[in-house]
Amino acid sequence: MSSDETPPETSGIGSTRVAAxxxxxxxxxxxxxxxxxxxxxxxxxxxxxxxPVREALRMLESEGLTEHEPxxxxxxxxxxxxxxxxxxxxxxxxxxxxxxxxxxxxxxxxHEQLEEVQQRIEDNTDLEKFLDLDREFHxxxxxxxxxxxxxxxxxxxxxxxxxxxxxxxxLGGRSRMWVVNSEHRLILDAVVRRDADDGERxxxxxxxxxxxxxxxxxxxxx
Amino acid sequence: MSSDETPPETSGIGSTRVAAxxxxxxxxxxxxxxxxxxxxxxxxxxxxxxxPVREALRMLESEGLTEHEPxxxxxxxxxxxxxxxxxxxxxxxxxxxxxxxxxxxxxxxxHEQLEEVQQRIEDNTDLEKFLDLDREFHxxxxxxxxxxxxxxxxxxxxxxxxxxxxxxxxLGGRSRMWVVNSEHRLILDAVVRRDADDGERxxxxxxxxxxxxxxxxxxxxx
DNA sequence: TGACACACGTTTGGATCCAAAATCTAGGCC
DNA sequence: GGCCTAGATTTTGGATCCAAACGTGTGTCA
Numbered sequence: 001m002s003s004d005e006t007p008p009e010t011s012g013i014g015s016t017r018v019a020a021x022x023x024x025x026x027x028x029x030x031x032x033x034x035x036x037x038x039x040x041x042x043x044x045x046x047x048x049x050x051x052p053v054r055e056a057l058r059m060l061e062s063e064g065l066t067e068h069e070p071x072x073x074x075x076x077x078x079x080x081x082x083x084x085x086x087x088x089x090x091x092x093x094x095x096x097x098x099x100x101x102x103x104x105x106x107x108x109x110x111h112e113q114l115e116e117v118q119q120r121i122e123d124n125t126d127l128e129k130f131l132d133l134d135r136e137f138h139x140x141x142x143x144x145x146x147x148x149x150x151x152x153x154x155x156x157x158x159x160x161x162x163x164x165x166x167x168x169x170x171l172g173g174r175s176r177m178w179v180v181n182s183e184h185r186l187i188l189d190a191v192v193r194r195d196a197d198d199g200e201r202x203x204x205x206x207x208x209x210x211x212x213x214x215x216x217x218x219x220x221x222x
Numbered sequence: 223m224s225s226d227e228t229p230p231e232t233s234g235i236g237s238t239r240v241a242a243x244x245x246x247x248x249x250x251x252x253x254x255x256x257x258x259x260x261x262x263x264x265x266x267x268x269x270x271x272x273x274p275v276r277e278a279l280r281m282l283e284s285e286g287l288t289e290h291e292p293x294x295x296x297x298x299x300x301x302x303x304x305x306x307x308x309x310x311x312x313x314x315x316x317x318x319x320x321x322x323x324x325x326x327x328x329x330x331x332x333h334e335q336l337e338e339v340q341q342r343i344e345d346n347t348d349l350e351k352f353l354d355l356d357r358e359f360h361x362x363x364x365x366x367x368x369x370x371x372x373x374x375x376x377x378x379x380x381x382x383x384x385x386x387x388x389x390x391x392x393l394g395g396r397s398r399m400w401v402v403n404s405e406h407r408l409i410l411d412a413v414v415r416r417d418a419d420d421g422e423r424x425x426x427x428x429x430x431x432x433x434x435x436x437x438x439x440x441x442x443x444x
Numbered sequence: 445t446g447a448c449a450c451a452c453g454t455t456t457g458g459a460t461c462c463a464a465a466a467t468c469t470a471g472g473c474c
Numbered sequence: 475g476g477c478c479t480a481g482a483t484t485t486t487g488g489a490t491c492c493a494a495a496c497g498t499g500t501g502t503c504a
Contacts, residue, residue: 014488015487016292039455039456040454040456050489052487052488054277055488058277058280058281058284059280061280061284062280062284070238070456071455071456071495071496072455072456072495072496073456079371082369083371086319086323086369086372087372089319090316090372093315093316093319097312147308149308149378149379149382150309153312153375156371156375157371236458237458260486261485261486270459271458271459271460272459273457273459273460276486277457277458292465292486292487293466293485293486294466295466295485446503446504447504448501448502449500449502449503450499450502452499453496453498454495454497455494455495455496455497456493456494456495456496457493457494457495458491458492459490459491459492460489460490460492461488461490461491462487462488463487463489464486464488465485466483466486467484467485468483469480469481469483470479470482471479471481472477472480473476473479474475474476474477
């Protein structure tokens with residue numbers, strides 16, 4: 001008979017969907033560095049089996065969001081202050097390269113969209129929204145760069161430091177937001193002028209300053 | 223005793239072992255860029271089921287050795303000439319950072335080992351052996367750097383370009399090997415003197431020169 | 445009372461079976 | 475004769491079941 005105890009198949013839950021769910025949870029701050037991720041728990045919550053969860057955890061690992069130890073399970077990536085410092089130094093060197101690769105290929109439409117995102121950043125007051133918009137701004141400036149190894153590297157660096165960036169912005173307050181906006185405006189101007197040298201200069205300075213300010217707040221680290 | 227016939231399950235065939243096998247095959251040149259990797263084929267060859275193979279492929283993906291497309295399977299990472307060029311530019315920026323992090327922590331024993339490896343490079347005549355020794359030399363200079371996100375990035379960059387490096391060395395011949403050795407000697411000297419500035423200078427130049435020479439050989443790319 | 449050892453529960457790793465998607469092949473139609 | 479379509483085969487994705495490893499808690503012995 002109908003024997004439909006279990007619905008057809010929901011068209012496959014998909015490890016991609018599980019990965020998206022966990023990625024959102026980690027980047028959104030629901031899962032914090034060092035938190036253990038139990039396969040069965042996630043599987044039950046999403047109504048899937050453990051197998052796509054395992055696949056998803058591997059994907060997240062390659063995105064720098066989780067760490068995996070044999071027979072001990074997966075945890076959200078946790079970093080020391082020194083590690084975050086080095087990651088910012090990596091960003092200082094890599095992202096200007098991505099910008100230089102991207103610059104010549106950005107269209108006028110991209111420039112307009114960048115202008116609009118930056119305006120939204122300046123009008124914004126919400127912390128979580130700032131993290132999203134800031135990421136969107138920078139990624140947009142790199143969107144002309146089609147070199148996958150470079151872009152996935154950059155994404156990894158952003159991913160693994162997202163939590164510390166949130167903590168930092170949360171306590172740093174909006175007092176020095178004008179500095180961020182000035183830097184963004186200078187980067188944006190260099191982008192519109194397609195001036196790679198200036199772009200690298202201001203972008204590098206932007207990341208470097210953030211690294212140094214972050215270094216003054218050891219309290220956000222374990 | 224001597225009950226080590228073999229069978230004691232070896233504690234499971236292990237996705238780690240499968241990954242090691244495939245890694246060796248790719249870095250050794252048995253699998254070439256663009257080659258498709260069929261799960262069942264590998265599973266059969268190693269006497270395991272397909273599941274650890276799937277896990278292994280995810281690991282390799284996070285190491286930059288394979289690419290994965292849903293429902294289409296895994297392939298050995300294949301790069302265009304421009305992508306390899308950018309990866310070398312990434313190396314020019316990242317590896318000097320790794321060297322600077324590593325330098326202060328290297329011991330006298332490390333210095334002796336470096337000297338010995340470099341001597342083996344100069345005595346060596348075999349192509350495949352050179353690839354291994356060259357990698358060993360550079361990785362040794364970075365071995366004091368314990369920052370995982372940085373070191374796994376560097377490893378990824380080496381992994382994904384290994385095949386093109388082999389092709390390049392194969393046709394470039396040993397005519398300009400003296401340049402490599404001079405650069406290595408200068409890097410080694412800077413390491414022993416613990417001079418990070420000079421180390422970054424010569425290492426950056428070493429990678430840059432290789433990138434430019436590689437750019438003169440479009441025939442190694444598809 | 446403290447420390448070591450053993451056993452149990454929990455969690456991850458692996459094997460087999462089944463479903464869905466993609467590729468390949470063959471046949472028909474234009 | 476070439477191209478498009480439809481079915482068959484191949485290959486990947488997912489679910490369930492079973493085995494192995496880690497962590498913990500308790501019990502016993504010095």
